[in-house]
Amino acid sequence: MLSLKNIEQERLKSVRSYRLIHDSAKQDFNKLARIAAILCNVPVVLISLMEECEQLFISHYGIDLDAVPREETFCEVLLQDHSEPLIVTDALLDDRFVNNKYVTGYPHIRFYAGFPLINDENHVLGTLCVVDHKPRNLSNEQVEGLHCLVNQILQIFELQKKSNDLKISRKLFKEKSERFENIIEASNIGTWEWNLETGHVYYNEKTAAILGYSLDELQPATKDTFLSRMHENDRINCEKQLSDYFDGAINYFTCEYRIRHKNGNWVWILDRGKAVAWDQKGQPLLMFGTHTDVTLRKVASMRLVNSNKRLKIAQKIAKLGYYEINKLKNTAFWSDQIYEIWEVDNPDEKFDIDDLTAMIHPEDVIMVKNKIFEEGIDVNTTFEFRIVINKHKIKWVRGSKMLSTNDTNRIEGTFQDITSYKKLEVSLVESERRYSNLFQMMPIPSWVYDLNTLKIIEVNKAALKDYGYSREEFLNLTLKDLRPVEEINKLMEVIAHTKNNVKSYKIGGYLHKRKNGSIFNVEVHSNRLYRDNALYRVVMAVNISETQKYIEEIENQNSTLQEIARIQSHVVRAPLAKIMGIVELVNANVNLTAEENRIFLNEILNSATEFDQIVRSIADNIAQLKNN
Structure with missing residues (x-):
């Protein structure tokens, strides 16, 4: 048996199905309300729907009300008992309504007769109410007439509901048809x-x-x-x-x-x-x-046969082989390239999992077995190991494994000969180490910065010594921190120009600032350094404060010495230009041999030494001139 709450929920659900009332139907309700007013000779007639919180009037003859709260209505009583109409001959004499706001105030109800609108599901949808401002009663003929009007109202409700249901059905059918057509169209x-x-x-x-x-x-x-x-x-x-x-x-x-x-x-x-x-x-x-x-799929399938042939060629070129292992049956399939990597002369002879692992370097055997065979290893993984050919030849192999999630006993993967890559990697690491050492050994203060953020990302020992910062402090600086305030605008102009001409080798004279705040003149040489998809600049900052001072003194003493000073300033730039030129070659990512790398490193070191000797020579010459 349904609870009162469930009964009310079912009733409200039924009411909502009648809510969509067209204008034409409203006109019909208004006519029926007027007929009820004439039949009962009353000034006010209401036709309503009882919503969850309010009584909604779909017709209100003789009164200006669209809705009222349910708790203030007479009709709320009919929801509790709708077996008979609710007739109140004099509201002032009825304890239930004597204090009702619509009795004590507008519209001053004295007589009320409410007839419930009950549908086929026995739900009270609303009421037909006749109201008077004076006490009275209804005749049997009037009661019978109101019952007839109730039936008319219910018929209009049902017709309206069926009309709405039909429209909804048509709309759903149209949407379903359009959806089906769209699926057909989209599916091609x-x-x-x-x-x-x-x-x-x-x-x-x-x-x-x-x-x-x-x-x-x-x-x-x-x-x-x-x-x-x-x-x-x-x-x-x-x-x-x-x-x-x-x-x-x-x-x-x-x-x-x-x-x-x-x-x-x-x-x-x-x-x-x-x-x-x-x-x-x-x-x-x-x-x-x-x-x-499915022509494209069929053609693709046919092309796949040809692709397999090409794949074998590509695998041979890349030294890449495919394997498939069944752990349960302890069987394996090796592609031709794996036989070549392991240098098996006769692939037709027995070459099983044990034969393959027997040639793995003793230090790598356990790792490889764990990567391939252990349950706890990731479904997909890559690893590198060594194999030993004829007890002395070492090869590097990159392995991959893909474990089927549906059949954990089936393993697929690849083995690739990466021996040449490993040799190149070792050469590159060694080259990188030599370049780094050379950068730190240079007597010229140098650093590398990010052109976009101006943040310094690397610095050598000469710069730390000359500028007075620790390495940690220097790497927390930007170019702005090395300039006095009055030079910041000039710096940003140069940076903007550099961004538009990133390939250019730039030389310029500027003022720099040490950690202690002292200002000095520098000649800055910079060139691009492109690494890791970021644009950096390598900088060499030559302290020319003393040199510039001596040159000015010399120029003031003798016009002949002015020419010597001019020549010396050009001589100073020569070794720096050579170093920046080598940096440009590094940017070009040219594949250099170990011997070529050694030559370039020696050139950088010689240029740095040459620069140091030139600076010392200038200082000695100037000192001699001053003594004379």
């Missing part, structure tokens, strides 16, 4: 309908388009006309699949075959179908299905 498939009694076949436009025809050009459409366009090598199989389906051997008709396109080419079709009507003898009467153009 054709449809067909086969009437087996008449033999006629009906296609949609997509099926015709797949074959290059219009629908009219495919008429008359029968099974025989369709088979006549089918490749002769595919007809027997198609007929067999259809027969097996009609005999119940398979649940659906499915077949792939070739159909002649209008342009003469062959189109591969995937045909699926199912009978939807059968006669009393179990013979099919009506069948529906789809046509899908």
Whole structure:
């Protein structure tokens, strides 16, 4: 038995199904309200729906009210007991309503008669109410007439509900049809309908388009006309699949075959179908299905055969082999390239898992076995190890493993000979180490910064000594921190120009600031350094404060010495230009041999030494001049 709460929820659900009232229906309700007013000779008539929180008036004759709270209405009593109409001859004499706001105030109700609107599900939808401002009663004829009007109101409700339900059904049908059409369109498939009694076949436009025809050009459409366009090598199989389906051997008709396109080419079709009507003898009467153009897939499948041949060639070039291991059966498949990596002379001889692992370097055997065979290792993993050929030749191999999530006993993967890469890697690491050492050994203060953020990312010992910072402090600086305030604008102008000319080797004279705040003159040489997809600049900052001071003194003493000073300033730049040129070669990512790397490193070191000697020579010459 339903609780009162559940009963009310069911009633509200029923009320909501009648909520959509058209203007034409409202006019009908207004007419019925006026008839009720005339029949009972009352000034006010209300037709309402009892909502969850309010009484909604769908017609209000003689009063200006659209809705009132449910707890303030007379009709709330009818929801508790609707077996009879609620008739109140004088509200001032009725304890239930004597203090009601609509009795003591507007519209001053004295007489009230409410007739419940009860639908076929025995739910009270609302009421038909007649109201007067004075005490009175209704005659039997008036009560009978109001019951008739209640039936009329309910009929309008039902007609309106059926009309709304029909519109909703039409809308849903339209949406469903459009959805089906969109699915057909998005799936790029054709449809067909086969009437087996008449033999006629009906296609949609997509099926015709797949074959290059219009629908009219495919008429008359029968099974025989369709088979006549089918490749002769595919007809027997198609007929067999259809027969097996009609005999119940398979649940659906499915077949792939070739159909002649209008342009003469062959189109591969995937045909699926199912009978939807059968006669009393179990013979099919009506069948529906789809046509899908699978030509691209078929062509791709054929190309795959050729691709496998090319793949073997590519694997040979990349020194990449494929393996497949069944741990349960302890069997393995090796591609030809694996035999070449392990240098097995005769692949036809026995070469199993034990033979392969026996040639792995003793220090790597446990790691490799764990990576490939242990359950706890990731489903997909890569690893590197060494193999030993003929007890002395070492090869580096990169292995990969992919463990099937459906069958953990089946392992697939690759082995690739990376010996040459490893040698190159060792050479690069060594080269990188030499470059780093040389950078730190240079007597010229140098650093590397990020052109976008201006943050310093590397610094040498000479810069730490000259500028007075620790390494940690220097790497927390930007270029702005090395300039006095009055030089910041000039710095940003140079940075903007550099971003537009990142390839340029730049030289310029600037003021720099040490940690202790002292200011000095520098000649800055910079060039690009492109690494790790970021744009950096390498900088060499030559302290020219003393040199510039001496040169100015010399220039003031003798015009002949001015020429010497000019020549010396150019001589200073020569070794720096050579170093920046070598940096440019490094940026070009040229594959250099170990010997070439050694030559370039020596050139950088010689240039740095040459620069140091030139600076010392200038200082000595100037000192001698001053003494003279």
